[in-house]
Amino acid sequence: MSWAEAKEYFSKNNIAIVPVGSNEEHGPANPLGTDHLIAKGIAEETAKRTGVLCLQVIPFGVSSHHKQFWGTVFVSPKAFKKYVKDVCLSLGYYGIRKIVVVNGHGGNLAPLTELARELREEGIFMSVFQWWTAAPKLLPNLFAAEERRHAAAEETSMNLALHRHLVNMEKVVDEEPRKHAAQAEGVTLPLATADETNSGVFGKASTASIAKGKKVFEAVVAELVRHVNSMKKLKAEDLMSKPKV
Numbered sequence: 374m375s376w377a378e379a380k381e382y383f384s385k386n387n388i389a390i391v392p393v394g395s396n397e398e399h400g401p402a403n404p405l406g407t408d409h410l411i412a413k414g415i416a417e418e419t420a421k422r423t424g425v426l427c428l429q430v431i432p433f434g435v436s437s438h439h440k441q442f443w444g445t446v447f448v449s450p451k452a453f454k455k456y457v458k459d460v461c462l463s464l465g466y467y468g469i470r471k472i473v474v475v476n477g478h479g480g481n482l483a484p485l486t487e488l489a490r491e492l493r494e495e496g497i498f499m500s501v502f503q504w505w506t507a508a509p510k511l512l513p514n515l516f517a518a519e520e521r522r523h524a525a526a527e528e529t530s531m532n533l534a535l536h537r538h539l540v541n542m543e544k545v546v547d548e549e550p551r552k553h554a555a556q557a558e559g560v561t562l563p564l565a566t567a568d569e570t571n572s573g574v575f576g577k578a579s580t581a582s583i584a585k586g587k588k589v590f591e592a593v594v595a596e597l598v599r600h601v602n603s604m605k606k607l608k609a610e611d612l613m614s615k616p617k618v
């Protein structure tokens with residue numbers, strides 16, 4: 374898009390899609406870029422089907438818990454939140470009032486949730502979509518629980534469906550994660566991936582397939598298209614309650 378085309382879009386629309394992800398280990402078979410590449414794929418397809426502007430994907434996220442595995446490039450929660458906020462506020466300068474964030478990485482959710490609250494104070498309504506939260510609801514029988522974890526079959530299938538050339542299925546492994554020595558019921562620990570797995574895979578990855586990945590992609594894109602279309606129709610002021618009269 375040139376600036377002249379951007380002017381055309383922003384003068385007629387007040388909604389945009391912002392994909393975000395991370396660059397972190399996903400076991401020996403999957404690329405480090407898994408989380409931002411899947412977010413980009415879902416966001417761009419949704420943009421195509423809804424006519425809503427999609428920004429470039431933000432590739433680095435909050436993933437220091439994967440750093441014991443080589444090549445994981447991460448930023449702090451504070452830096453991530455500030456960076457995404459500045460991106461959203463620059464969209465706000467051109468009149469964007471509704472933003473759909475397509476998040477590809479669970480570690481980003483806490484700062485994104487805080488950010489959505491802060492942006493609402495600025496008059497911008499931001500939603501966050503996560504495909505792996507939607508998929509088990511939309512396709513409950515496609516994968517077992519052990520296939521739906523980090524770098525397991527569901528995520529590997531998405532990689533196969535979207536960018537097969539980046540996956541090396543000869544290297545695929547299944548690994549049952551072990552419990553941390555300090556784990557107990559009701560306790561939350563600051564765990565690193567290396568505390569629980571040797572390969573970086575949680576669960577069963579070897580059952581991944583292109584066909585299953587395509588099913589997940591179609592289902593989550595259809596759901597996201599529904600959400601974006603409803604956000605498009607609703608007025609920004611109707612999304613955010615006013616003081617009671």
Ligand SMILES: [Zn+2]
Nearest residue numbers: 407408524528
């Ligand atoms: Zn991932």
